[in-house]
Amino acid sequence: MLREDYSTWRCGQHVLSLARPRVMGILNVTPDSFSDGGENTDPAAAVERALQMLDEGADIIDVGGESTSTWRPGAKPVTPEEEAHRIVPVIRGILAKAPTAIISVDTRHAAVAKICARLGVSILNDVTGFTDPAMVQVAAESDCGCIVMHWNKLGGPVTRRMVQLDSERPARMRRPVPTSTRRFTLPEAAPVMREIMGFLGDQARVLMRAGVSHDRICIDPGPGFDKTYDQDVVIQRATRKLVSMGYPVLNAVSRKRFVGAVSGVKDAPERDFATTGIALAAVESGARVLRVHDVAGVCQALDTYWAVTKADPRQGFVSIGSNVGDRLENLSRAVRLINEIPMTCVVQASHAYETQPAYGIETNVVNAVVEIRTELAPIVLIDRLLDIETQLKRVRDPRLAGHGPRTIDCDLCFVEDEEHAGPKLTLPHPHLGERDYVLVPMEDLMHDPVRYLMHAGVPVYAPEDRVGHVVAEVGELDWQ
Template sequence: MLREDYATWTCAGHEISLTRPRIMGILNVTPDSFSDGGSYANVDEAFEAGMKMLDDGADLIDVGGESTRPGAEAVEPSEELRRVLPVVKKLVAAGACVSVDTRHASVAAAVLDAGASIINDVTGFTDPAMVDVVADTDCGLIVMYWNKMGLGTHATRQTVQLDVDRPNRPIARRVPSMRRFTMPEEAPIMRQVMGFLGDQARKLMRAGISHDRICIDPGPGFDKFADEDIVIQRATSKMVSMGYPYLCAPSRKRFVGAVCGVKDAKARDAATIGVCLAAIEGGARLLRVHNVAVVSQAVNTFWAVRHPDSRQAFISLGSNVGDAEQEMDTMAKATHMIDELPMTCVVNVSKAYETEPAYGIATPVANAVAEIRTELHPLVLVDKLLDIETKLGRTRVEGATKPGPRTIDLDLCWYEGEEHAGRKLTLPLKGLGERDYVLVPMEDLMHDPVRFLKHSGVDVVAPEKRVGRMKGELGVLGWEDLR
């Protein structure tokens, strides 16, 4: 079926497809952030937390070194850089798409030099120096709305709205008057928010920054009343209609607590999910959250049920037990089990080939490639492939320096519209362009796999430089006979 949205957010070397919701994990390396300050005592702990977010379903990691909670003290750029730079470097080296939450031009310049792909500026790039920094790069930008004077929409409200985290302290002053409606009027709020975001986006484009690099964020919780934040969230579709990637960042915010009645910020994850799902229905495709695991589970399930979204993918099958007939039989069974996965079907399977050993394997391997269509999230699909390996007798030895004989090996090599970094999954598969035992079987499935993969950003090496090269054909897998 035709997808609703073919938009792409271009962020340095990453092109983030927005045909489905993307999750940005919040990684604060601060001692005083409102819900997770001081959680990561050193660089290694922060790095491990970021890697876990990627394995839990994050597509991007947003690293922050300065708290923007109400009442937080400003941080010198040198201290902010000391906190974020080592973490950014490690995450980039692991292949992650990294965003840095900063309002300082010097910090932005340093993290971009270190490989960060996105600058998330809570001041909306109002500093000309910040504009100069990002204009000289190809990074992605998040333009956030934050008017420290407030939105000024409560002149007709009678009561003072209290901060749910600090119930005895008003968020802002209001002029007493008669209250006649439950919510403030939308038009003046959205004129201010959308006007600022649109003006800043055009300012950035006049500086030479392309439209597809710019993402907008209305900045929930930043000097806004809860009522105003709800009005803004209800207007998600209007902001999406501005034509820029739209970031929904409600995670554990005060307005979420005000609506759900939960005072503890860390206990607001379920309510955060509710706001995220509402935003997705309004057209938002980027979600910035603290608890990646629970939001990813909810969003992926919601998307699978609510939005049909079938994707093409390729899975490499391998077996090296030393008996060609047994290897063929196991690969056929694995293919049949893949075909039986929910929301998944096998479209076609290559012939099986005997290939030279590679990557530390000592014996020749039987290999094939299956083309599938699936609506499962890539990380969910990988878990199911691991389950199939286990059911077919694959055993893994922790700490083994060299892979031994494997009953079956199933690698998700390529998935339409997806790139990912993490310990559980890398997309496209690391080293895909040098694996002869994948490229040659793919020729059974399409006219020109090399051109296909190069178009997807995979660097394909010349045949003589590949590993796991072909030794001969083994025949056709009879997986359909097992139906």
């Protein structure tokens, strides 16, 4: 389908589509961060917070073990050993519970970056912009995505602009009109952006000369880092200029001091609403990654903003199954209810198939697959599918870990250009390629589902190695 934006960001084993904006959740495991210091110093609590952010809609978790407050005069910087001690258990814990999660590590230390890349981190977020040759080497030796941030004190005095306006004296006036001065509320944008864009472009080229491909690089103008409030506003207004450089642009204004200055909110933790406003303005100007503390709030605002301003239907597949009551009718009712989900329609439904039990289920199941088009974010869509299960009176026995009898089971298996990891939703579905009861019904919907899924990066098992084998066709679903 035609889209306004085809760009992607290659991060390790992930190819993150930027056809819609992505949210990066901030996970500071530091005792002294300016807005959330001390909240996640316990590794177990930090892992739980990361999983919570994934369920709230975060696409990326950015783990940091050193607050920038340690760079201020008189402060004691965190050693690489201490930073690794803080973040390594957290990264391991997240990947243990969400193996396909996209994790970014916020570090300036090459030794820490190297350890994290080996652990499975997908993104290196360097606040010093890869000015350390050792960091460049780590980036080149890994396949991680790289965030180049500007943190150089902008040169020259910061003054507001003013120009002299001369007026000609009309012939009928005896006295000359005095020269007037026009004053501006912000400094001139050109020198500010020339310096920032020059640095970001230079450092991106340093990475590429070292072997980092262009599609792995993202840029961040570094709001709040040795910049005045006025300069930060100038930078935000120039987001389109940053986008024109040809790299994904990260917007990282969350709870920053300049957000408080323009909103009037003094306490950093109270600046989330103001942060959301600036983030949405950045998205409208082309920024495609939002680094935020309040993941739930920003995702709600972003999903609704995107839904009402952008036409962005995506193909998806929902696997449905029933082994209680009138199984064929249960499937038909489920498809009718899926077709009623807002901003979602059923394109077609496969035939229903009798399949062998799998995953501890004791009886045969009738399964089908539904092709949909949806403009809802996947994390929103999964909630609507769970509502359908409730409406059709599915009962979940916690002792059976989701594998007990069910009037209906609705699994969101695949959504075009989407990948996600979390307790509530993993996309593509982690068991998609091994389920005969999904792959066979998909043959009713497309010519070669195995080729389609393999092209999308989903490994598919040979028929004899699958689970839940199809044993008979039951009939068509009555949903229209």
